Amino acid sequence: MTALLEVDNLHMHFPVKEGIFMRSHRANRAVDGVSLHINPGETLGLVGESGCGKSTLGRCLVRLYDPTAGSIRFAGQDITHLKPRALRPLRQNIQMIFQDPMESLNARHTVGEILEEPMIIQGVGGNSSERRQRVRELLNIVGLPARSVSRYPFEFSGGQRQRIGIARAIALNPQLIICDEPVSALDVSIQSQILNLLIELQREFNLAYLFIAHDLAVVKHVSDRVAIMYLGRIVETAASETLYQNASHPYTKSLISAIPVPDPHRSHERQVLTGDVPSPIAPPGGCHFHPRCPVAEPRCGELYPDMRTVGQEHESACHLLARDKT
Numbered sequence: 001m002t003a004l005l006e007v008d009n010l011h012m013h014f015p016v017k018e019g020i021f022m023r024s025h026r027a028n029r030a031v032d033g034v035s036l037h038i039n040p041g042e043t044l045g046l047v048g049e050s051g052c053g054k055s056t057l058g059r060c061l062v063r064l065y066d067p068t069a070g071s072i073r074f075a076g077q078d079i080t081h082l083k084p085r086a087l088r089p090l091r092q093n094i095q096m097i098f099q100d101p102m103e104s105l106n107a108r109h110t111v112g113e114i115l116e117e118p119m120i121i122q123g124v125g126g127n128s129s130e131r132r133q134r135v136r137e138l139l140n141i142v143g144l145p146a147r148s149v150s151r152y153p154f155e156f157s158g159g160q161r162q163r164i165g166i167a168r169a170i171a172l173n174p175q176l177i178i179c180d181e182p183v184s185a186l187d188v189s190i191q192s193q194i195l196n197l198l199i200e201l202q203r204e205f206n207l208a209y210l211f212i213a214h215d216l217a218v219v220k221h222v223s224d225r226v227a228i229m230y231l232g233r234i235v236e237t238a239a240s241e242t243l244y245q246n247a248s249h250p251y252t253k254s255l256i257s258a259i260p261v262p263d264p265h266r267s268h269e270r271q272v273l274t275g276d277v278p279s280p281i282a283p284p285g286g287c288h289f290h291p292r293c294p295v296a297e298p299r300c301g302e303l304y305p306d307m308r309t310v311g312q313e314h315e316s317a318c319h320l321l322a323r324d325k326t
């Protein structure tokens, strides 16, 4: 299958300001060599703790940022450094859903205006009555009443606002949606409703998702494959099932052990992660995870482990997985 999205060795470094000087040799290496792909109609979960670079990566993919190095191909086209005018058709095909819809929805616009806006900007959707018809259709698709058209975002609950954000994202029939922690700010009961809506829309419109989350429990039910990110890099990718049953990277294992087990009789060994993600401005040498890794060896602090194949469609970056363990 030809991938819809192919990311190769992508970097997004931000210059760091120190005092009054802009020193170019220090950078926030938010995304530091990420490669991944997403097939049409597929969900790739992207999981890591806060500050690991997931949102920055997502913003690079919709080209809100201009990446420092590496490449992004969408439907075979290199979109890495497209200029704003050339990006327009792309905006139709790649959309984004944000964690806090309040931040991304214009508070002074009615829901009708919010949903019509992408069509007006792109010059699609026909005349104004056809656009309004499409707005009613979108509201119906995401399960909001037709009268929502004349209301303002603040008149809705968090879950309803996320439905508005989703309606806007699908307004132009995109092929890929970057979902940046779309349920993290919602109550657990509302989370599953929004996840189910996303799954239904995917089936109906053959959407592909990059589903960003900071814990594995959320992505478990929605992802076909999962990529684990730590300090700007992907450390493990696998089919969802494989990852949950047979994780090979020590960081992934600790994330899995943090998932609450609903059955009290099925105890599992919790491997508690201590400390925070180190700063991406001065990442630890060698394997970035070594200061927190429960099984680190002396060599881990010296050399960054390459991604290696550990099974079918399963890759992991850890020295312990090397065949030659010298």
Ligand code: SF4
Pocket: 249, 250, 251, 287, 288, 289, 290, 291, 293, 294, 295, 296, 297, 300, 305, 317, 318, 319, 320
């Ligand atoms: Fe831990 Fe070393 Fe593997 Fe890194 S390379 S995850 S520090 S064992």
Ligand code: MG
Pocket: 051, 054, 055, 181
């Ligand atoms: Mg984020």
